Each structure stands twice: as structure tokens, then as C-alpha cells.
Amino acid sequence: MTLRACLSAAAFSTIAAASLAACSSSSSSSDGGDDPLTFAQAIEPLVQEKCQSCHREGGIAPFALVTYEDVRAMGEAAKGKVERREMPPWGAFDDPTCTVNHSFRDDLTLTDEQIDLFVRWVDRGMPLGNPAKRPPARTFAATGLVDKTASYQLPAPYAVTPGKDDIRCFPIDPGFAEDTWIGGSNVVPGDPRVVHHVIVYVDPKRQGVEKAAGTGSYPCFGGPDVQDPSLLLAWAPGVPPTTYGEEAGLKIPKGAHLVMQVHYHPGYETVNDQTSIELKTLSYKPGYVAQVILAGNAETADGVIKLLPGPNDPPSGPAFIIPSNVKGHTESMELVIPEKIGDITVPDLGVYAVGAHMHWAGVDMKIEVERKAPQGAQPAKECLLGTPKYDFNWQRAYQYDAPLDQLPTVGPGDKLRFTCTYDNTTGNRHVQRAMSEMRMSSPPEIKLGETTLDEMCLGVLVTVRRASLLD
Ligand code: HEC
Structure with missing residues (x-):
């Protein structure tokens, strides 16, 4: 019996798990046939959707993942990258400390099931399967800004x-x-x-x-x-x-x-x-004004953006200091959005896209809002972004997949909190590289600043608000 037939039979079975296990062992020795865990049926559609936007002729990646031979040749390397969630490059994920209520546009993330599928396919020897089951080649629209002026x-x-x-x-x-x-x-x-x-x-x-x-x-x-x-x-x-x-x-x-x-x-x-x-x-x-706001980089506890107490602070109080050889060090800071700027009452802003900016030691940044007077369906507390796979080389803004009038908002009196996590050890390959470039033998103590081995904790908020007569 083929695995495909088995799967549909299993759907009607109360002992699905047992029958599936029996089926997969009987089909693993076959040449693919109708086995769904093949390039033709499982992997090619996945690679088309999640890899080929970059890995194709003329794409920005250094090699293509288009033909069966392409993918097979890179299979082992790709397995590692996929397992560690380093490919596709996408830093924003939910984790126990941050669940984002909206999905992101053009999300490249692989689900746990997709990762598992890819890994099992490589471990099985990367079978091609039945060529007749292959999807049509994916085509790509012209790149660039279509209606540029x-x-x-x-x-x-x-x-x-x-x-x-x-x-x-x-x-x-x-x-x-x-x-x-x-x-x-x-x-x-x-x-x-x-x-x-x-x-x-x-x-x-x-x-x-x-x-x-x-x-x-x-x-x-x-x-x-x-x-x-x-x-x-x-x-x-x-x-x-x-x-x-x-x-x-x-x-x-x-x-x-x-x-x-x-x-x-x-x-x-x-x-x-x-x-x-x-x-x-x-x-x-x-009708709407877009504005990019950069917020964070607090150096003291008494600025407009306040540095909060955290690990490894000196006795004198909160300080932005990342000690040498420490992993998991955090700096967090808080901004209360003012009610007025000059004479102008600050309006509610829709958050269109969010991004994180740190340097080489940064490994995760979380942006949260605590609303003073939540309106409509907006929760009182919301995590806007978490980037447990932050990578300096792959910084980007993550755009929410929602119409302008349904975006999460931030408004006067709301608290924005930024929490940045750093790995200042040689276990962080970026720190390691920066050290060797600067001929250092151990990671330096890091402070807030502009250069390579300084750090930042800067949130990027692309906001929209209704245009007024003053705009
Ligand atoms: C957004 C563009 C993009 C997407 C999508 C993407 N890649 Fe990549 N990939 C790159 C670039 C650029 C490089 C080379 C630079 C680097 O390694 O960072 C790369 C490198 C790689 C490497 C080589 C790493 C090494 O050690 O040299 C592998 C393997 C890989 N990608 C696999 C994949 C797989 C598998 C997918 C889909 C599941 C994927 N990539 C999706 C852009 C992308």
C-alpha cells in the first residue's frame, strides 16, 4: 500500500498513528512512487514558496535552488540552515515572551512541520519521487518598484x-x-x-x-x-x-x-x-501620513526614554554596559508617549511596520506596548515584535498584514518598552569576527555608541496617521 493511500485511510482510522507508522516503513524502501515525502510532492513546492524568491537565476542569493539537482547538491547544508532557522532569513518569531497578534506580510518563516519535513527528506536520501507530481515552475514578477516615478x-x-x-x-x-x-x-x-x-x-x-x-x-x-x-x-x-x-x-x-x-x-x-x-x-x-520613528538607545534612567534597572548594573544605578563574556545580558527601556508636543495633541498612530536595530552582539529585541486607554479590540498589553533570530546582516522592517484602519495603535500616554538581549561571548559568531578583525583576544565591555563594537537598542516603528490640514 502506498503512503498516500495510507494517509487517507488513516484519516478514517481511530488508530491513525499506528497505521501511519506501519505504512511509512513499508514505503521507505520504494523508489518514491506516490510517496509524498519526495522532492516532487513535498519539497519542490516548499522551496518554490520559501527559497526561490532569492535562490534563483538573477536572484540575490549566491546559488539557485530551482532544479532537483540544485536542491540535492545543497541538501545537507540547507538542512542545517533550515534546522537552525538561519534560512530563510527572517528574524521575527513568536516565543514564550512575545506572541504577536498580527501576521506579517510576505512571512518567510517555516513552520515546525515544514522544517521537520525538509529534515526528514534530506535524511531519507532526498528522493525525487514521481516527476509527474511536480508542480509547475514558479514564475516571478519583474522585480523593483513597478510604478516608480x-x-x-x-x-x-x-x-x-x-x-x-x-x-x-x-x-x-x-x-x-x-x-x-x-x-x-x-x-x-x-x-x-x-x-x-x-x-x-x-x-x-x-x-x-x-x-x-x-x-x-x-x-x-x-x-x-x-x-x-x-x-x-x-x-x-x-x-x-x-x-x-x-x-x-x-x-x-x-x-x-x-x-x-x-x-x-x-x-x-x-x-x-x-x-x-x-x-x-x-x-x-x-489621506494618511506615514512616518518612521526611531526610539530607544536610552543611556540613563532620567531621559525622555528611561533606561530601566537590569542585570550587571553598577551600584550607582541603571547603566548601558554589556560586560565581556556574558551571554543573555539585557538592556530595557521605556518611553511614555507624550500627550502633547508643543500645542499639538499627539494623535493615535497606527503601527504599519516594526523593526529592530542592534549591532553585532544583539541577538533578540522585543517591542511591547502598554496602552493607557485601549480602544475597540486593542488589548491593554501587546507585544509588537520579537526577533529571537536577530541578525545584523538581515535587518528589515516587518510589515503587518492588516488594512490601515486595523493596525495596532500607539497613542498619547501609552508606554512603549524595548528589551534588547545581547550575547557578548565568542559563542556569538559576529562578536568573534569583529574581535578577530580588531585583533582582540577577548570580547570588550560594550557601551552605547556608534561604532562596530558599541551597541544600540533601537526600535523602528513605521507609523501612519490620518492627514490633517497642517500636513
Ligand atoms: C531573502 C532571501 C533568501 C531566502 C528567501 C532564502 N535564502 Fe538562502 N541565502 C540567501 C543569501 C543572500 C545567501 C548567502 C549569504 C548568506 O549566507 O547569508 C544564502 C545562503 C544560503 C545557504 C548557504 C549558507 C552557507 O553556509 O554558505 C543555504 C544552504 C541556503 N541559503 C538555503 C536556503 C533555503 C533552503 C531556503 C528556503 C527554505 C533559503 N535559503 C531561502 C538568501 C535567501
């Missing part, structure tokens, strides 16, 4: 030479003579082999140009190092274009420049990169 490329190629990671800022003048609403944005990496992530800031005072004088760029590990920057876009490989639909837009003040921060991860040879960004400008004022 402008794109800006680095004016000259930038040489990325073998060696350390290079985090560079490039000023860009978008030429906006008027305040301009942006409805969508995207990054097109010039050479996908070396572009690890890109963050685009608005530089209202046009200070980036001076910093880049002469060479067209400047090093900028922690941020663009200009006054009053705001965030336009964060991009990592595989992240689809950001779009706010027709209803929302992000405003860039007239005359502002942009600063594109690119994290280059060099290869073995020098390559020339000429990355570009794509924007869709709106020809009207949208």
Missing part, C-alpha cells in the same frame, strides 16, 4: 575592496523643489554580491554633501551623522519594495537631500558597485 543611482561606481565590512554614506539630491509625498520606495543593489543592507535617510539640512566632499561618500557606521535625520527606507536583500498603497505617503520637505547608507560586505575580489534607489512620488496629498 524616479530613480537615483550613485553618480560613480564605488570600489568595494576585499577586507573589512564597509559602511558608507552617499548623499543624493532628489531635486525636490516642493514638499513631496512618497508612496513607495525600493533599493536596487548595484552588485548584489556585496550590498548587504541599505538605509536611506532624509537629510533636511543637506549636510551629507560636505561630509562627502571630494570623494562622494563617507564612512558612517552608526548613522548618517547629520542633523535632524529621518528615515525614509530600510532595505535588506530579499525585502520587497516598500509601498504604502494609494492611501498613505511619507513627506520629504522641499530642498532636502537623501543620504544612502550602504553596508558593503566585500568578497574575494574588488567589485564596483553602483546601487540605486527608486521612488514613487504621489501627485496628491494622501
Whole structure:
């Protein structure tokens, strides 16, 4: 009897488990036939859905996972990556400390069942199965921002030479003579082999140009190092274009420049990169205003954002200090959203997308809200994001899969709490690498700061609110 027939029989059986076990042992010696645990029936659909957006000809991953031979050749390596949830790269998961009430758009996470399926398939010798059962090849729509109105490329190629990671800022003048609403944005990496992530800031005072004088760029590990920057876009490989639909837009003040921060991860040879960004400008004022808020990085217990007491604090009180050789160290901080800013009553904000930003020692960041006056179906306490697979190399914003008027909200009087967990030991491969680059023999004590072996605990909240006459 084949396993497939067995499964349907099992559905009617009160001793399903026993009959299944009997069936699978009888079919494991077959050549596949109708056995569902084969490439044709179980694995190819999974790989199409969860891997091929990057692992295909022209994709951003270094090899394809398209043909049976492709997947078979990488099978053992892929098994490890999949088991450790390192592939597909997606840092946001529920765990006992944080369950997110909404699903995320384009979620790449594999379920426990899918992981188990993949692992068992590899352990079974990766059978192809019945070729007639293979799904049709998956096709991919053109990449990029489909309805872009402008794109800006680095004016000259930038040489990325073998060696350390290079985090560079490039000023860009978008030429906006008027305040301009942006409805969508995207990054097109010039050479996908070396572009690890890109963050685009608005530089209202046009200070980036001076910093880049002469060479067209400047090093900028922690941020663009200009006054009053705001965030336009964060991009990592595989992240689809950001779009706010027709209803929302992000405003860039007239005359502002942009600063594109690119994290280059060099290869073995020098390559020339000429990355570009794509924007869709709106020809009207949208009904919702999008705004990216960065919050966190508290250094003391008495700022607007308060550092809370935590492990390894000195007797003098809360301090952002991550001791050497400590795993599981946390820093947490709290922000009470003000009722008013100046004369303006702070409105409720819908949270459109959330992200975490730490450096190499960061392993998990949690963002929670405690509402002062929960409205409608909103719970009094809610976890907005947990990233137990945080990886500096795969930072991204996670977008909730919900209409604008059903997003979780944060409003005046609400408390936002950020909890960051660090692993400052050689067991953290990123710390290990940074140490060897800096020729250190043990992990340093880490404080809040901008450079490689400093840390951050910064939440990214992409918010939307109804537009008013003042916007
Ligand atoms: C969002 C894009 C993306 C998706 C989706 C993705 N990968 Fe990857 N993968 C990459 C990139 C880029 C690399 C190379 C850089 C790296 O290892 O971080 C990579 C590397 C790998 C490697 C090699 C790791 C090594 O040690 O060299 C394996 C194996 C792998 N991926 C398997 C998978 C499998 C299996 C899936 C689906 C279940 C998947 N990936 C989904 C982008 C992706």
C-alpha cells in the first residue's frame, strides 16, 4: 500500500498513528512512487514558496535552488540552515515572551512541520519521487518598484575592496523643489554580491554633501551623522519594495537631500558597485501620513526614554554596559508617549511596520506596548515584535498584514518598552569576527555608541496617521 493511500485511510482510522507508522516503513524502501515525502510532492513546492524568491537565476542569493539537482547538491547544508532557522532569513518569531497578534506580510518563516519535513527528506536520501507530481515552475514578477516615478543611482561606481565590512554614506539630491509625498520606495543593489543592507535617510539640512566632499561618500557606521535625520527606507536583500498603497505617503520637505547608507560586505575580489534607489512620488496629498520613528538607545534612567534597572548594573544605578563574556545580558527601556508636543495633541498612530536595530552582539529585541486607554479590540498589553533570530546582516522592517484602519495603535500616554538581549561571548559568531578583525583576544565591555563594537537598542516603528490640514 502506498503512503498516500495510507494517509487517507488513516484519516478514517481511530488508530491513525499506528497505521501511519506501519505504512511509512513499508514505503521507505520504494523508489518514491506516490510517496509524498519526495522532492516532487513535498519539497519542490516548499522551496518554490520559501527559497526561490532569492535562490534563483538573477536572484540575490549566491546559488539557485530551482532544479532537483540544485536542491540535492545543497541538501545537507540547507538542512542545517533550515534546522537552525538561519534560512530563510527572517528574524521575527513568536516565543514564550512575545506572541504577536498580527501576521506579517510576505512571512518567510517555516513552520515546525515544514522544517521537520525538509529534515526528514534530506535524511531519507532526498528522493525525487514521481516527476509527474511536480508542480509547475514558479514564475516571478519583474522585480523593483513597478510604478516608480524616479530613480537615483550613485553618480560613480564605488570600489568595494576585499577586507573589512564597509559602511558608507552617499548623499543624493532628489531635486525636490516642493514638499513631496512618497508612496513607495525600493533599493536596487548595484552588485548584489556585496550590498548587504541599505538605509536611506532624509537629510533636511543637506549636510551629507560636505561630509562627502571630494570623494562622494563617507564612512558612517552608526548613522548618517547629520542633523535632524529621518528615515525614509530600510532595505535588506530579499525585502520587497516598500509601498504604502494609494492611501498613505511619507513627506520629504522641499530642498532636502537623501543620504544612502550602504553596508558593503566585500568578497574575494574588488567589485564596483553602483546601487540605486527608486521612488514613487504621489501627485496628491494622501489621506494618511506615514512616518518612521526611531526610539530607544536610552543611556540613563532620567531621559525622555528611561533606561530601566537590569542585570550587571553598577551600584550607582541603571547603566548601558554589556560586560565581556556574558551571554543573555539585557538592556530595557521605556518611553511614555507624550500627550502633547508643543500645542499639538499627539494623535493615535497606527503601527504599519516594526523593526529592530542592534549591532553585532544583539541577538533578540522585543517591542511591547502598554496602552493607557485601549480602544475597540486593542488589548491593554501587546507585544509588537520579537526577533529571537536577530541578525545584523538581515535587518528589515516587518510589515503587518492588516488594512490601515486595523493596525495596532500607539497613542498619547501609552508606554512603549524595548528589551534588547545581547550575547557578548565568542559563542556569538559576529562578536568573534569583529574581535578577530580588531585583533582582540577577548570580547570588550560594550557601551552605547556608534561604532562596530558599541551597541544600540533601537526600535523602528513605521507609523501612519490620518492627514490633517497642517500636513
Ligand atoms: C531573502 C532571501 C533568501 C531566502 C528567501 C532564502 N535564502 Fe538562502 N541565502 C540567501 C543569501 C543572500 C545567501 C548567502 C549569504 C548568506 O549566507 O547569508 C544564502 C545562503 C544560503 C545557504 C548557504 C549558507 C552557507 O553556509 O554558505 C543555504 C544552504 C541556503 N541559503 C538555503 C536556503 C533555503 C533552503 C531556503 C528556503 C527554505 C533559503 N535559503 C531561502 C538568501 C535567501
